[in-house]
Amino acid sequence: MENSNGKLQWVFPDCELPPPGESLLKGHESIIVLNMNDDLASIEMTLFYSDRDPIKLAPSLVEASRVRCYRLDNPEDMGGYVVPKETQYAVKLVSNVPVVVQYGRLDTRQSDMAFYTTMGLSV
Amino acid sequence: MENSNGKLQWVFPDCELPPPGESLLKGHESIIVLNMNDDLASIEMTLFYSDRDPIKLAPSLVEASRVRCYRLDNPEDMGGYVVPKETQYAVKLVSNVPVVVQYGRLDTRQSDMAFYTTMGLSV
Amino acid sequence: MENSNGKLQWVFPDCELPPPGESLLKGHESIIVLNMNDDLASIEMTLFYSDRDPIKLAPSLVEASRVRCYRLDNPEDMGGYVVPKETQYAVKLVSNVPVVVQYGRLDTRQSDMAFYTTMGLSV
Amino acid sequence: MENSNGKLQWVFPDCELPPPGESLLKGHESIIVLNMNDDLASIEMTLFYSDRDPIKLAPSLVEASRVRCYRLDNPEDMGGYVVPKETQYAVKLVSNVPVVVQYGRLDTRQSDMAFYTTMGLSV
Numbered sequence: 011m012e013n014s015n016g017k018l019q020w021v022f023p024d025c026e027l028p029p030p031g032e033s034l035l036k037g038h039e040s041i042i043v044l045n046m047n048d049d050l051a052s053i054e055m056t057l058f059y060s061d062r063d064p065i066k067l068a069p070s071l072v073e074a075s076r077v078r079c080y081r082l083d084n085p086e087d088m089g090g091y092v093v094p095k096e097t098q099y100a101v102k103l104v105s106n107v108p109v110v111v112q113y114g115r116l117d118t119r120q121s122d123m124a125f126y127t128t129m130g131l132s133v
Numbered sequence: 134m135e136n137s138n139g140k141l142q143w144v145f146p147d148c149e150l151p152p153p154g155e156s157l158l159k160g161h162e163s164i165i166v167l168n169m170n171d172d173l174a175s176i177e178m179t180l181f182y183s184d185r186d187p188i189k190l191a192p193s194l195v196e197a198s199r200v201r202c203y204r205l206d207n208p209e210d211m212g213g214y215v216v217p218k219e220t221q222y223a224v225k226l227v228s229n230v231p232v233v234v235q236y237g238r239l240d241t242r243q244s245d246m247a248f249y250t251t252m253g254l255s256v
Numbered sequence: 257m258e259n260s261n262g263k264l265q266w267v268f269p270d271c272e273l274p275p276p277g278e279s280l281l282k283g284h285e286s287i288i289v290l291n292m293n294d295d296l297a298s299i300e301m302t303l304f305y306s307d308r309d310p311i312k313l314a315p316s317l318v319e320a321s322r323v324r325c326y327r328l329d330n331p332e333d334m335g336g337y338v339v340p341k342e343t344q345y346a347v348k349l350v351s352n353v354p355v356v357v358q359y360g361r362l363d364t365r366q367s368d369m370a371f372y373t374t375m376g377l378s379v
Numbered sequence: 380m381e382n383s384n385g386k387l388q389w390v391f392p393d394c395e396l397p398p399p400g401e402s403l404l405k406g407h408e409s410i411i412v413l414n415m416n417d418d419l420a421s422i423e424m425t426l427f428y429s430d431r432d433p434i435k436l437a438p439s440l441v442e443a444s445r446v447r448c449y450r451l452d453n454p455e456d457m458g459g460y461v462v463p464k465e466t467q468y469a470v471k472l473v474s475n476v477p478v479v480v481q482y483g484r485l486d487t488r489q490s491d492m493a494f495y496t497t498m499g500l501s502v
Contacts, residue, residue, distance in 0.1 A: 014388065014502045019137070023167040023200060024235040024250060044392040044427060044469040058167055058200045077392060077427045077469040100167040100200040100233075110469075110502055112393040115250075126372075127393060127484075129500045131252045133137045133233055142260065146290040146323060147358040147373060181290055181323045223290040223323040223356075238373075249495075254375045256260045256356055265383065269413040269446060270481040270496060304413055304446045346413040346446040346479075361496075377498045379383045379479055 015046040016108035017132035022101040027083055027093050028117040037117050039082040041101065041130075044110045045072040051105045055080075057093070058100040067091050072109065103130070138169040139231035140255035145224045148180075150206055150216050151240040160240050162205040164224065164253075167233045168195040174228045178203075180216070181223040190214050195232065226253070261292040262354035263378035268347040273329055273339050274363040283363050285328040287347065287376075290356045291318040297351045301326075303339070304346040313337050318355065349376070384415040385477035386501035391470045396452055396462050397486040406486050408451040410470065410499075413479045414441040420474045424449075426462070427469040436460050441478065472499070 028037035045051040051072040057065045068089030072078040080087040082101075093099070103111055111130035151160035168174040174195040180188045191212030195201040203210040205224075216222070226234055234253035274283035291297040297318040303311045314335030318324040326333040328347075339345070349357055357376035397406035414420040420441040426434045437458030441447040449456040451470075462468070472480055480499035 016390070016502045021139070021167065021169075021233045022235075023233050024163070024165040024202075024237055040393070042393040042467070042469070044390060044471075046390075046427070046471060058169070058198060060200050060202065064198050075427060075433050077429050077467060079393075079429065079467050098165070098200060098202050100165070102167075102169060108502070110390045110392050110500060112391075112497075112500075114393055126249050126495050127497055128235075128250055128252050129497050131233060131235075133139045133231070144262070144290065144292075144356045145358075146356050147286070147288040147325075147360055181292070181321060183323050183325065187321050221288070221323060221325050223288070225290075225292060249372050251358075251373055251375050254356060254358075256262045256354070267385070267413060267415075267479045268481075269479050270409070270411040270448075270483055304415070304444060306446050306448065310444050344411070344446060344448050346411070348413075348415060372495050374481075374496055374498050377479060377481075379385045379477070 014108060016044070016110040018105055018108060020103045020111040020130035020132050022103075022113050022130060025082070025099045025101055026097060027095045028115070029095055030083070038115070040114045041080045041082065041103065042077060042112045042114070043072050043080065043103070043105070044077045045074060045107070046110070047107045048074050049107055050074060051107045051109050054104045055088070056102045058102070060098050065091060137231060139167070139233040141228055141231060143226045143234040143253035143255050145226075145236045145253060148205070148222045148224055149220060150218045151238070152218055153206070161238070163237045164203045164205060164226065165200060165235045165237070166195050166203065166226070166228070167200045168197060168230070169233070170230045171197050172230055173197060174230045174232050177227045178211070179225045181225070183221050188214060260354060262290070262356040264351055264354060266349045266357040266376035266378050268349075268359045268376060271328070271345045271347055272343065273341045274361070275341055276329070284361070286360045287326045287328065287349065288323060288358045288360070289318050289326065289349070289351070290323045291320060291353070292356070293353045294320050295353055296320060297353045297355050300350045301334070302348045304348070306344050311337060383477060385413070385479040387474055387477060389472045389480040389499035389501050391472075391482045391499060394451070394468045394470055395466060396464045397484070398464055399452070404485055407484070409483045410449045410451065410472065411446060411481045411483070412441050412449065412472070412474070413446045414443060414476070415479070416476045417443050418476055419443060420476045420478050423473045424457070425471045427471070429467050434460060
C-alpha cells in the first residue's frame with residue numbers, strides 16, 4: 011500500500027465551466043494531477059456530454075515528481091480543445107502510470123457561490 | 134482497473150431539497166450519472182426518510198456514452214415523484230451496468246450558503 | 257457489490273463545532289447514518305481530542321430502512337454528552353450492521369463561511 | 380474491517396496556501412491526522428511542486444489516541460519548513476502506523492470564497 015503512486019483511471023462526472031465573471035478570482039475549473047513516479051505520465055482525457063458524442067483530447071504530459079494543474083478553461087491545457095461554457099459534461103482521465111487526481115471549481119456567478127473540491131474517483 | 138466503467142450501486146446519505154429562493158441560480162439538488170458503456174443504463178432510485186417507509190422510483194435511462202443530470206426537484210427526472218422540500222432523505226441508486234455518480238447541492242437560503250459536491254459512495 | 261448495505265466502521269478526522277450564531281440557519285455539525293437493513297442498527301461513537309483521552313458515547317439506534325441525522329450540538333443525539341464548541345475533535349462511528357455515513361458542517365461565523373459535506377471514510 | 384485504524388499513505392494533490400487576509404478567521408490550510416492506535420504515529424510529509432524538486436519534511440509525531448491538526452502555514456507544524464503562499468503544491472503523507480487523514484482550506488480572498496474539506500485519498 012505504502013509504495014503505490016496512485017491509479018490509472020479517474021472519473022469526474024459533474025463538470026460545468028462557469029463564466030469567468032468580473033471578480034478578483036475568475037470562475038474556472040481545474041483538474042490537478044500528481045505524478046509521484048520517476049517517469050513522465052502521459053495523460054489522455056475524454057469529455058462526455060449529455061447530447062453529443064464524447065471528445066477525446068490529444069495526450070499531454072506531467073513530468074516526473076511534479077504536480078500539474080490543468081485549467082479546463084485554457085485550451086493550451088486541453089490539447090487545443092475549447093470546452094463550452096455553462097454546459098454539463100464529464101471527464102475521464104487515463105494515465106499510463108499511476109497518478110493521483112483532484113478536481114476544483116470556483117464559481118463567482120453570485121455572491122453566495124463557492125469554491126469547492128473533490129478527490130477524483132478511481133474506478 | 135483501467136477498463137472499468139464504474140460501479141452498480143451508489144449511496145447518498147445526506148439529501149435535503151432546499152427552497153429555490155429568489156436568487157439568480159435557484160436552490161436545488163442534482164445527481165449526475167455518467168454512463169461510459171456502449172449500452173443504455175437503466176437506473177433505479179430508492180429514497181429513504183427518517184420517519185416513513187422508503188419510496189422506489191420508476192426506472193429511468195441514461196444513454197450510452199452520455200452524462201445525465203437528474204434534478205431532484207424536477208418530477209420529470211424522478212419518475213413523476215415529487216420530493217418533499219426541506220426534509221432529510223437519502224438516495225440509493227442502482228444501475229444495471231457500471232456507472233459513475235456524483236451529487237451536488239446549491240443552497241441559497243442565506244448569503245453565506247454554498248454550492249457543494251461530493252462523489253458518490255459505492256458500497 | 258450491489259447487495260451491500262455499507263460498512264461497519266466510519267471515521268471523521270476533522271470535526272469542530274462552530275458557534276450557532278445569529279443567522280437564519282444556525283451553525284452546526286451533523287453526521288447522517290443511512291440504515292438500509294431490515295434490522296435496527298446500533299451505533300457507537302467515540303470522540304478523539306488533541307489533548308485528552310477519547311470519550312465513548314452511549315450507544316444509539318437507527319431504525320430499519322431509515323436515515324437518521326445526528327446533530328453533534330444536540331446532547332440528546334450524543335447519549336447526553338455535550339460536545340465542546342470550537343475545539344478540534346474526531347469521530348469514530350461503529351455500527352453492528354453495515355450502514356452508510358456522511359458528515360456536514362454549517363459555519364456562519366463570517367459572511368464568506370460555508371456549508372460543506374464529505375462522505376465518511378470507511379477504514 | 381471494523382478493527383482497522385486507517386492507512387499508511389495519504390495523498391492531497393491540490394494544495395495552495397491562501398494569504399491570511401484581514402477577516403476574523405484567517406485564510407489557511409490544515410491537514411488533520413487521527414491516530415487511533417495505542418502507539419505514537421511518526422508522520423513524514425513530502426511536498427511536490429509544479430516547477431521544482433519535491434521537499435521531504437522532518438518527521439513529526441501524533442500521540443496515541445489523539446487527533447492532531449497540522450496548520451500548513453505554521454512552520455512549527457512543518458518541521459521548520461516555510462510553505463510558499465499562493466503556489467500550487469501537493470502533499471504525500473506517510474505514517475508508520477495506520478492513521479486517517481483529512482484536508483481543509485479556508486480562503487478569504489473575496490467575499491464569495493469558502494471553507495472546504497475533503498477526505499484524504501489513500502493509495
